Amino acid sequence: MNDLLDCQLIQWPDDQAAYTAAINENPANAGTSSGTRRKRSIVHYSKLWANGRTLKVAFMDSPDTDHKNRIIAAARQWLPYINLKFEFVDDLKGDIRIATKNNNNSSMLGTDALLIHPDHPTMNLGVKPEHEDFEVIVIHEFGHALGAMHEHQHPKANIPWDKPKVYEFYRTREMNPLTEEQVDRNLFASFDTLDAIYTSYDRKSIMHHPVANTLTVGNWEVPINRRISRKDKRLMRLLYPK
Numbered sequence: 001m002n003d004l005l006d007c008q009l010i011q012w013p014d015d016q017a018a019y020t021a022a023i024n025e026n027p028a029n030a031g032t033s034s035g036t037r038r039k040r041s042i043v044h045y046s047k048l049w050a051n052g053r054t055l056k057v058a059f060m061d062s063p064d065t066d067h068k069n070r071i072i073a074a075a076r077q078w079l080p081y082i083n084l085k086f087e088f089v090d091d092l093k094g095d096i097r098i099a100t101k102n103n104n105n106s107s108m109l110g111t112d113a114l115l116i117h118p119d120h121p122t123m124n125l126g127v128k129p130e131h132e133d134f135e136v137i138v139i140h141e142f143g144h145a146l147g148a149m150h151e152h153q154h155p156k157a158n159i160p161w162d163k164p165k166v167y168e169f170y171r172t173r174e175m176n177p178l179t180e181e182q183v184d185r186n187l188f189a190s191f192d193t194l195d196a197i198y199t200s201y202d203r204k205s206i207m208h209h210p211v212a213n214t215l216t217v218g219n220w221e222v223p224i225n226r227r228i229s230r231k232d233k234r235l236m237r238l239l240y241p242k
């Protein structure tokens with residue numbers, strides 16, 4: 001497993017507040033409006049931005065121009081597939097607020113960013129511009145900011161995890177070790193949002209973490225996915241239709 005691709009997808013802990021923020025932003029997040037039987041049955045909701053809006057993206061800690069431009073170029077790779085615009089700003093006021101000086105890569109999921117104190121970042125891009133997968137990580141974190149979940153947690157993923165080995169690996173690694181509870185939440189728990197309703201499991205998704213063969217039962221692995229996949233594009237077109 002590639003430590004550097006490690007990403008923390010963060011959801012607001014108070015589900016009621018997160019639900020209210022999501023519905024206020026975009027009533028379709030309730031997932032009940034289209035009236036299909038499947039949609040009515042979902043318990044969970046989505047955290048998508050209001051379709052058609054402009055998202056302000058702020059750089060909070062003044063990365064240098066080249067660094068900033070590379071983040072912008074990577075984030076913009078989503079634009080052909082969504083009905084949103086990005087407006088990148090240097091002041092501190094943004095719907096999405098990026099910090100680059102920490103060592104971790106993380107993002108709030110979609111509208112959960114609305115619940116973060118305006119002085120705090122909603123996305124950490126600790127990856128250094130010289131890292132070979134800088135662009136991949138930026139695209140991945142923006143996927144979360146747009147509301148996409150981790151594809152390895154798709155309810156139909158059925159990854160043959162060797163769970164004891166996975167716990168052991170994360171507990172003992174040097175960088176950013178994880179407790180069993182964190183592993184459960186970040187790797188094993190499946191989600192049930194619109195992502196899962198709209199598209200089938202996609203092991204080529206840029207939202208999929210790499211899965212090492214040593215952490216699965218039998219011969220099963222997923223390499224690092226470096227491009228927005230066909231299904232990623234399809235999902236984003238469905239979430240933010242033009």
Ligand SMILES: [Zn+2]
Nearest residue numbers: 007008009150
């Ligand atoms: Zn992630």
